[in-house]
Amino acid sequence: MAYRQTDKVAARLAVTRRSILDAAQGLVAEGGFAAVQMTEVAKKAGVATGTLYRYFSSKEALCRQVxxxxxxxxxxxxxxxxxxxxxxxxxxxxxxxxxxxxxxxxxxxxxxxxxxxxxxxxxxxxxxxxxxxxxxxxxxxxxxxxxxxxxxxxxxxxxxxxxxxxxxxxxxxxxxxxxxxxxxxxxxxxxxxxxxxxxxxxxxxxxxxxxxxxxxxx
The missing domain is CATH 1.10.357.10 (Tetracycline Repressor, domain 2)
Incomplete structure (x- = not known):
């Protein structure tokens, strides 16, 4: 049987994604796009650095979305x-x-x-x-x-x-x-x-x- 994402899981993923984007935007507001480093975004969002790449394939993709x-x-x-x-x-x-x-x-x-x-x-x-x-x-x-x-x-x-x-x-x-x-x-x-x-x-x-x-x- 194919895996079906539950509403609860989808909501949790959406919250994490939002936290990542908010963290990245905060860094841009402080120091521009040059200040967006994945380790800093992860720290600010409260997630592991590896977690970022589950949502955004690269720093460039994250900055583009911001x-x-x-x-x-x-x-x-x-x-x-x-x-x-x-x-x-x-x-x-x-x-x-x-x-x-x-x-x-x-x-x-x-x-x-x-x-x-x-x-x-x-x-x-x-x-x-x-x-x-x-x-x-x-x-x-x-x-x-x-x-x-x-x-x-x-x-x-x-x-x-x-x-x-x-x-x-x-x-x-x-x-x-x-x-x-x-x-x-x-x-x-x-x-x-x-x-x-x-x-x-x-x-x-x-x-x-x-x-x-x-x-x-x-």
Missing amino acids: FREVSTREMGMLAEIASGDEPARERLTKVLRTFAGRAVRGRRLSYALLAEPVDVNLAEERSFFRRTHAEIFVGILEDGIKNGELRKIDARIAAACIAGAIPTALIGPLAPQSHELDNNPDRVVEEIVTFCLAGAGVALPESNRQTRERRTTP
């Missing part, structure tokens, strides 16, 4: 905002501010996801999620153009420019050796938001501009 989970969560959050009922301009602003704001608050993890030198597998994941990020902007821009909120532009080219500009702008401030975020992280966020909105032909309302000025004043 990258995929975190990126999927972040993109899901942005997609939810983008699919809301607010005007396109408001959704665009919220998506920009949410992405940049979460990046500066989770600085080390964000740097690992956006800019840390990685192997080809993680580079593939990064490229996939950047395309996903751009598609979120495509939807908002197309809505805005269709409704007359935004000027007529090539939504796909504009979205690609915006999705590329954000991580590029964040690389320097997020870098481990940088001190740019130490005193005024809001300034970085608001500069990114303002630049990307301008690229889409959107000017900040006066009330928002005044708020931005207060946030960016040292």
